[in-house]
Amino acid sequence: MASSSGKLCGPCEERYKTTSAVSWCMDCDDGLCFSCLEDHKVNKASKKHQTIPVGQYVEIESVSSLIKQDCEEHDQRLTFYCLDHYVTACALCVPEKHKQCTSLKPIEEIASNAKTSAELFDIERGIKELDSTLNELKKDRQRNIDTIKDQRKTISQEIKSFRKQINKHLDKI
Known part of the structure; x- marks a missing residue:
């Protein structure tokens, strides 16, 4: 039962169910149905995640798919931006490649x-x-x-x- 947006709930899909997504988690990059959204909001690991209506995500999907969110080398979330090198970095890249960098900032701080x-x-x-x-x-x-x-x-x-x-x-x- 796909919605008009065509997006399904990711957690439900993992359980082999096809439930329409009503919200999209920008951090998990996954759709959420009503039930899973409520669980997502109270889960300690995901309660601070940013969610938007799935219709709004569909409008920006083509642009957001162009933006890398995970480090290709370490398969971790990109959380820092190095102003010295003009690149994003994950928590493992920082000690490996950016020890000497003086302008390393959290992406959230720069984005705000x-x-x-x-x-x-x-x-x-x-x-x-x-x-x-x-x-x-x-x-x-x-x-x-x-x-x-x-x-x-x-x-x-x-x-x-x-x-x-x-x-x-x-x-x-």
Whole structure:
């Protein structure tokens, strides 16, 4: 019984049940039905996890699938960001590769300021400018296509007219 979003409850699937997910855990990257969501909220290991409505997740799914959340080397959650190397790191990467780094911060701390950062506003402004430029390019391209079509008609009419003149001249001869 899949919902309109098509997402199933992960824990129920593990029990070979097909129950529609109503919520999505961003930390577990898994769907949750009503019952499992309640368990998830009171479980010591998962009660601080961020959950969102499954419909909201479906809207951002294509973007969120591009973001790595686990360390490829250690198969652990990425929890730190190294400002010296501009990379994310898990708890095992920090002592291995970032001992000497002076600007290692928790991702949550950096992300909390992300919505109000100047860089985000610059990116948003840049995207709006790109969107505007693309729209102008589309309009210009359409105008060019229309102009070419008009020129084609005009040239085709001129050719027909010239052809008639040639035919008249040949008929006279």
